[in-house]
Amino acid sequence: QVQLVQSGAEVKKPGSSVKVSCKASGGIFRNYAINWVRQAPGQGLEWMGGIVTMYNTANYAQKFQDRVTITADESTTTAYMELSSLTSQDTAVYYCARTHWNGPSDFWGQGTLVTVSS
Amino acid sequence: EILLTQSPATLSLSPGERATLSCVASQSFTGSYLAWYQQKPGLAPRLLIYDASDRATGIPDRFSGSGSGTDFTLTISSLEPEDFAVYYCQQYGVSPRTFGQGTRVEIK
Numbered sequence: 001q002v003q004l005v006q007s008g009a010e011v012k013k014p015g016s017s018v019k020v021s022c023k024a025s026g027g028i029f030r031n032y033a034i035n036w037v038r039q040a041p042g043q044g045l046e047w048m049g050g051i052v053t054m055y056n057t058a059n060y061a062q063k064f065q066d067r068v069t070i071t072a073d074e075s076t077t078t079a080y081m082e083l084s085s086l087t088s089q090d091t092a093v094y095y096c097a098r099t100h101w102n103g104p105s106d107f108w109g110q111g112t113l114v115t116v117s118s
Numbered sequence: 119e120i121l122l123t124q125s126p127a128t129l130s131l132s133p134g135e136r137a138t139l140s141c142v143a144s145q146s147f148t149g150s151y152l153a154w155y156q157q158k159p160g161l162a163p164r165l166l167i168y169d170a171s172d173r174a175t176g177i178p179d180r181f182s183g184s185g186s187g188t189d190f191t192l193t194i195s196s197l198e199p200e201d202f203a204v205y206y207c208q209q210y211g212v213s214p215r216t217f218g219q220g221t222r223v224e225i226k
Contacts, residue, residue: 035215037163037217044206044217044218044219044220045155045157045163045206045208045217045220046217047208047214047215047216047217049214050215059213059214060214061214062119062214095162095163097162097163099210102149102151102210102211103151103168103169103210104153104165104168104169104174104208104210105153105163105165105208106165106168106174106175108162108163108164109162110162111162
């Protein structure tokens with residue numbers, strides 16, 4: 001059974017960075033992409049970017065282009081999303097999702113709450 | 119960037135009724151690459167429909183998707199109590215992938 005297990009909740013200061021991990025099991029890691037999606041409190045879903053694990057190439061939504069870095073470690077089947085220069089607007093639940101190439105996201109992590117507060 | 123507009127924002131229905139949710143894209147995109155997700159409070163989204171009309175594994179056949187070009191529809195033929203949730207459409211034909219703002223299906 002495919003599972004994505006994310007790292008725990010974080011509380012960060014404005015201006016700092018956060019790195020969230022996403023450990024995948026039960027599938028062939030390199031055959032899929034990992035996407036990251038966030039959801040601010042009471043709001044909808046927002047696609048941040050993704051990485052094609054086989055080629056270790058990432059692409060990002062323009063909104064996050066200069067602040068986000070998505071990486072993957074095939075040896076540990078773990079993907080990471082690092083977001084820098086945090087503000088209160090970045091307070092959200094961050095999800096990773098296994099994503100088919102040119103396809104949907106079929107398995108999701110449980111979400112990681114990142115709270116940005118002084 | 120392709121904008122997806124979902125309507126209505128909220129749908130108030132009773133169990134057993136039919137739900138029809140709309141998702142309209144600002145421009146057409148490759149191959150009807152559109153998905154529908156269901157999300158319940160405190161949980162991650164769940165894939166229901168992909169490629170506009172294909173049901174994901176384990177999804178009951180009361181859920182169906184249709185449409186092409188810029189107009190897409192999710193239909194729930196007869197609402198079960200567990201179907202009351204928020205539904206999002208997402209296009210993955212053009213980068214960046216984008217989501218609609220969601221439709222809440224609530225108990226009338």
